[in-house]
Amino acid sequence: MQKKLAWFLQHMRREWQIYVLLAPTIIWFILFLYKPMYGLQIAFKDYSIFRGIAGSPWVGFEHFQTLFESDTFVRALKNTVIISALSMMFGFPMPIILALMFNEILNQTYKKTAQTLVYLPHFISTVIIAGIVVTAFSPSAGIVNTIIGWFGIEPIYFLTKPEWFRPIFIGSGIWQEAGFSSIVFLAAIAGVNPSLYESAVVDGASRWQMMWKITLPSIMPTIIIMLIIRIGNILEIGFELVILLYQPATYQTADVINTFIYRQGLQGGQYDVAAAAGLFNAVVAFVLVMTANTISRRVSRTSLW
Amino acid sequence: MSGVVLDKIVKRYGAAQVVHGIDLQIEPQEFVVLVGPSGCGKSTTLRMIAGLEEISDGNLTIADRHVNNVAPKDRDVAMVFQNYALYPHLNVAENIAFGLRIRKVKKPEIAKSVSEVAEILGLTDYLDRRPADLSGGQRQRVAMGRAIVRHPEVFLFDEPLSNLDAKLRTQMRAEIKRLHKRLGVTSIYVTHDQVEAMTLADRIVVMRDGRIEQIGRPMDLFNNPVNTFVAGFIGSPPMNQLTAVVEGGDDAPFATLGETKVKLPKLPQLQGQAGRKVVVGIRPEHALITPVDGASAIPLDLDLVETLGSEALLHTHVGDTPFVIKTETHGDIDHLYDVDKVYINAEKIKVFDAETGDVFAHPTQG
Numbered sequence: 001m002q003k004k005l006a007w008f009l010q011h012m013r014r015e016w017q018i019y020v021l022l023a024p025t026i027i028w029f030i031l032f033l034y035k036p037m038y039g040l041q042i043a044f045k046d047y048s049i050f051r052g053i054a055g056s057p058w059v060g061f062e063h064f065q066t067l068f069e070s071d072t073f074v075r076a077l078k079n080t081v082i083i084s085a086l087s088m089m090f091g092f093p094m095p096i097i098l099a100l101m102f103n104e105i106l107n108q109t110y111k112k113t114a115q116t117l118v119y120l121p122h123f124i125s126t127v128i129i130a131g132i133v134v135t136a137f138s139p140s141a142g143i144v145n146t147i148i149g150w151f152g153i154e155p156i157y158f159l160t161k162p163e164w165f166r167p168i169f170i171g172s173g174i175w176q177e178a179g180f181s182s183i184v185f186l187a188a189i190a191g192v193n194p195s196l197y198e199s200a201v202v203d204g205a206s207r208w209q210m211m212w213k214i215t216l217p218s219i220m221p222t223i224i225i226m227l228i229i230r231i232g233n234i235l236e237i238g239f240e241l242v243i244l245l246y247q248p249a250t251y252q253t254a255d256v257i258n259t260f261i262y263r264q265g266l267q268g269g270q271y272d273v274a275a276a277a278g279l280f281n282a283v284v285a286f287v288l289v290m291t292a293n294t295i296s297r298r299v300s301r302t303s304l305w
Numbered sequence: 306m307s308g309v310v311l312d313k314i315v316k317r318y319g320a321a322q323v324v325h326g327i328d329l330q331i332e333p334q335e336f337v338v339l340v341g342p343s344g345c346g347k348s349t350t351l352r353m354i355a356g357l358e359e360i361s362d363g364n365l366t367i368a369d370r371h372v373n374n375v376a377p378k379d380r381d382v383a384m385v386f387q388n389y390a391l392y393p394h395l396n397v398a399e400n401i402a403f404g405l406r407i408r409k410v411k412k413p414e415i416a417k418s419v420s421e422v423a424e425i426l427g428l429t430d431y432l433d434r435r436p437a438d439l440s441g442g443q444r445q446r447v448a449m450g451r452a453i454v455r456h457p458e459v460f461l462f463d464e465p466l467s468n469l470d471a472k473l474r475t476q477m478r479a480e481i482k483r484l485h486k487r488l489g490v491t492s493i494y495v496t497h498d499q500v501e502a503m504t505l506a507d508r509i510v511v512m513r514d515g516r517i518e519q520i521g522r523p524m525d526l527f528n529n530p531v532n533t534f535v536a537g538f539i540g541s542p543p544m545n546q547l548t549a550v551v552e553g554g555d556d557a558p559f560a561t562l563g564e565t566k567v568k569l570p571k572l573p574q575l576q577g578q579a580g581r582k583v584v585v586g587i588r589p590e591h592a593l594i595t596p597v598d599g600a601s602a603i604p605l606d607l608d609l610v611e612t613l614g615s616e617a618l619l620h621t622h623v624g625d626t627p628f629v630i631k632t633e634t635h636g637d638i639d640h641l642y643d644v645d646k647v648y649i650n651a652e653k654i655k656v657f658d659a660e661t662g663d664v665f666a667h668p669t670q671g
Contacts (some may be wrong), residue, residue: 198357
């Protein structure tokens with residue numbers, strides 16, 4: 001141990017420039033990610049802003065018990081898992097498919113235009129996205145209802161119907177992020193050795209075969225890494241969009257842990273319960289990412305660490 | 306049989322022409338090596354034969370079939386790439402089988418072919434390994450296996466040994482030569498390494514700036530280079546080239562190298578050419594350190610002795626021009642440090658036109 005420490009100090013003295021470059025990131029992590037962890041203890045306290053964190057009495061797992069006895073939290077947990085699972089099922093493959101499709105476009109102008117068009121929604125504020133979605137699905141003037149009206153279907157109040165919330169939420173999420181997320185996979189595709197394709201061409205492979213037998217297997221490590229990260233974020237649903245799109249009529253399918261925390265903590269002032277919900281969220285995410293990483297390392301030799 | 310004919314093959318990229326109308330006839334079962342410095346168009350030519358680059362002009366015929374517009378897969382050629390081009394996610398057996406699987410060959414047949422090829426290349430014990438778990442030489446063998454397994458009409462090699470270390474390169478060179486003898490498939494091999502060209506080729510094609518400089522058997526190119534470029538490219542170390550002026554009468558032409566008069570061969574092209582600027586070419590092997598009857602002796606200062614074992618390279622200079630002598634050591638190099646003269650036999654000297662670089666060939670030479 002002492003040997004290691006001595007080696008580290010020696011290394012630090014020799015390569016001090018590198019450590020200086022590393023410092024801002026470490027400071028940022030400490031200030032914004034580790035220091036706030038001190039506040040996590042309020043999940044186990046009967047917290048009052050007047051008594052402060054240190055002055056509030058410990059209550060053990062009481063808030064967790066409250067959470068799991070609350071139908072609203074259990075519903076939010078269930079919704080979170082369902083929306084995440086559906087997002088992953090439909091949203092995760094989409095950027096990969098897009099990247100593979102972009103890779104097959106030979107005309108550079110067409111390719112660049114198409115890429116720009118699908119990247120654009122990423123740069124639009126979530127509030128605007130929500131506005132667009134609300135307008136598009138409006139029963140009076142929305143484009144969706146106008147189109148289905150052509151087929152003689154009565155207007156549907158999409159955003160007030162619980163059964164429509166999830167498809168609309170997941171669909172708009174894909175629309176906003178799939179293009180931008182495809183950049184990672186495009187970069188991975190760009191890294192595939194071109195002579196693999198040339199060799200396959202001489203061997204007689206069609207473009208379709210090359211996509212399946214070369215491109216996709218070659219970017220598999222990237223896909224796996226992205227999947228592990230995604231699994232780690234499974235309970236982290238983009239709650240701004242949920243808050244902007246849901247309403248009490250759709251809470252049944254739309255309320256997720258983060259919106260629950262928001263209502264409990266910021267609107268209801270129950271910081272301790274909200275902190276307990278947040279901590280639960282983080283622990284689950286930690287376990288999931290560890291598990292996914294271990295499985296991936298064993299099965300595919302690819303892992304985050 | 307499967308010869309390859311290039312008839313005025315041209316390659317253009319936009320306005321830039323990089324291959325300027327190449328004519329080359331490759332006989333069935335022949336091993337032809339395209340050699341030249343980087344950017345000479347040799348790889349582009351090979352890629353045009355493979356179908357990986359479009360032919361801008363001219364005709365390409367493989368096995369009597371015009372193939373300009375034929376897809377690579379239908380040309381019946383197999384190519385071995387410089388960086389092996391192995392699929393990292395497939396094991397050795399799957400890599401070798403890839404081309405057959407694409408062509409929907411039946412599984413038992415694939416298994417048989419793969420095991421035959423693995424046997425030939427000594428890969429039987431590695432069939433389950435992935436490329437990442439193989440050495441450079443083994444990877445190169447897998448790449449060759451992938452080409453062999455398809456029984457193509459023509460093998461194309463694009464600098465296949467340049468990623469290997471010197472020892473492996475020598476070993477693989479011999480393997481490629483043996484393989485060619487065994488399979489008898491027409492082979493076109495691209496390299497910038499003249500040693501590979503000399504050792505492998507039935508015929509060598511020396512290229513420069515998108516043009517063919519000379520085609521011939523290795524020893525023809527070595528003995529009778531058509532110009533200073535080929536003379537400088539073929540042979541290791543390359544031919545010493547010294548600029549001089551023709552002097553003396555037609556019966557006894559000579560040139561002054563450094564401060565020494567050196568007899569030149571009596572070439573008809575030198576008749577009446579006193580005063581003409583020429584390049585005198587002397588192979589390091591033809592520069593002798595022991596006196597020979599009738600040879601010109603040039604005094605020299607020794608710069609450096611490089612020992613290769615059975616041979617040594619003596620780095621000297623004649624005037625200001627570096628001059629290399631290759632000589633046998635006979636197991637001892639001490640005496641080489643005493644060398645102060647080099648003996649040149651006029652008949653071994655090549656004379657080139659200083660302006661065009663073309664050789665003044667002896668009438669009996671082509």
